[in-house]
Amino acid sequence: MKTRVIAAAAAAASTVVLTSLPASAASLDGKDPYSTGCNSGAYSVKSSYITNQLGDALGTAYLYWSPGCKTNWTEVRVPTYGYGSANVYTDDGRSALFSYSAGNGGHHWGNMLYAPGVCAWGTATVITGTGTVNHGSGTTARACG
Template identity: 45%
Template sequence: MCITLKKACGAVATFAAVAASAAATAPNAQAAPARPTCVINPSTGYCSSPSCSGTGCGHTDPYSTGCSVGSYRVFPRDANGLELWWSPTCKTNWVVVVSRLSESFYVERGSDHAKASWAATGGGWTDQLYAPGAARGCTSIWDGRSTWSTPECTPWTS
């Protein structure tokens, strides 16, 4: 199944939808949000190499830039549906959240505590941060009335 993503920037790109089993996750989890696997070069029909490198990838979408190609999850999905991802090609981290809850989530770089964040109901992902050193992912949950929970974070990774 292919879709076009709302968070994609620039030219329209085609992406593959990702499926996840809710049974193996938290009780409120749902199938993973549709995430692109690569940016399709319209002239060739093949995945493009990343459109950024190094610090130029900071605060950009990991999927529309092509940094997700060859990326992997460095922290598995936790009870809040949070995953921390790493792109060895672009040297970036980002957070993916799979949940039916209203959540605010972010990726944080260890060297200067810079953050890229996103808030959504039903999950999503943050922009990526150039983070060749330590990084972590955090999430807070809205109680539905007036309060965000204290952030829960992954351990620092490097």
């Protein structure tokens, strides 16, 4: 009888260990880096201006990397009244597309893609008013990790 109790306790303990392992790729793809805590220790690896058709800068796009979560995402800094998209892509064909609204002090970020050992890049758009000179886009260079 004692053997069964010990075996049951060992099985319960191994279940606890398994559930505390790092998140899988599927559980991080498309998630918010700030609500998951993946922003902690993360840093910008590439950046690009978001420019209009005349080459005027309307904001900046940043490709971020989280060494702890092994994820990439795109952040933008634009005027507070700007709205648009912040997207991240990987060489293996995945993407996380995100649209943002005006506000939040002009700081917006897209969702993550789990990407250890995969190249990634970010794109962003912003609309700050009417007319094409108030529409901008930008693409970061690729970063491979």
